[in-house]
Amino acid sequence: MDSTIEKIKTIKHSELDEYNKFSMLGSGQHGICFARGSGIRLYDLEGKSYIDCTSQGWALFLGHANEELRQAVYEQMGELGHLNQNSDSLPRYALAKKLTELAPPNLNRVLFTVGGSAAIEAAMKIAAKNVKGARQFVCLQDGYHGTSLTTGAASWISTKTAGIFTGFNSFSAITNNIFVRIPNPYLYRWNNTPDPEDCIDACLKTARETLRSGVSGQVAGLIVEPLQASGGQIPLPKRYLQGLRQLCDDFGCLLIFDELQTYCRIGDYFAAGRYEVEPDIICIGKSLGAGFPIAAILIHDRLEGFGPLGEDVHTFSNNGIAQVAALKQLDIIERDNLLAHVNALGAYFAEGLYGLQKKYHCIGDIRQVGLHVGIEFVEDPVTKIPDMVFAQTVKHIAQAMGLILGEAGYRMNVLKIKPPFIMTFGEADEVLAILEAAVQTALQKKQ
């Protein structure tokens, strides 16, 4: 008799509706059913290939089915896989040590956990523990920190997304009062004065006023993504991030960097290093485990960490497979000088996209740092009115042409190119060519 796993391989595309009934999604809808992946490409049940510019939730730096990772994981499986959190093991020691070597100098203790939202909540607990009388947290407009009951209330998903309340808003009444939002320096949308530096000053001023008189009690921490990825690929300027550090010092609260998406993808190991800011806590996850579930927080030496009495316990927070995958991935990144490639390929994309922007006025803004590439579609480059429908049309046409693009948050008019780091320049040309063809087709449809 064939095993269930063997049987799965015989399921036909035409039978999928029957199977879809049995799985519930927490967001989105059922779409293409993928059968396999290789490098930067995915293949559906009928063998059609797609270039994956999403790295599947930005979680695969080395692409699909990497052979070296497979070997490392296979060997670890033969030795030790799952362990309870209070059982020590060499991979966990090694990964914690390695991460502290790459992080800013004073963040030398690492807690591993099960995913990004849990990491943010662990950071919040550390802040609540270390800041006397802490009552609230501050976060940014357009930020995204997860969808757990707490973190969802800090994310754009609980606000009016593209004009309507959607998704997380059903739950935010429960936890919304934990967070106070401050404006983000979204330079492209700063129209008040000709100087974008004014935007940074204005945002820092509001942040200061909020910390002084816009919160009810002592703030525990200010949580910020150094580059707001989900909310629209919005890089936050270095001067702004450094200003936040100063504010947190002035008001006695902790600065928490949510580096779930910036870790390595920004073209440096940590955005904190790149922008020369020393946060009190850094959260990482996403591709940390090369596709295996693992996330972590790194905390500053002067902070009190968790104690032995059940402050942050998760059954799956000590997985040797994920830890070994994370270590192997870092070895490969180092050996193949992949962060330099991330910067070069990102710049190459930006250059290509600036060329397209000159030809197509629907492209309002290009934002790129490392392999964080965002394209903001607008109705008109002067009014900058977000064109959500056009962005979605381009995305769907591109997908039909074999290119999977990401899409970003709040206004739903930003498409993202965030491929695995192993993409070549030739493959980047393929991406740009398909994107241009998709834009042209979408424009024809619009007429």
Ligand SMILES: Cc1ncc(COP(=O)(O)O)c(C=O)c1O
């Ligand atoms: C910046 C950031 N923080 C936190 C999260 C939440 O991570 P997870 O989905 O693993 O809970 C995400 C996920 O997209 C993220 O992009």
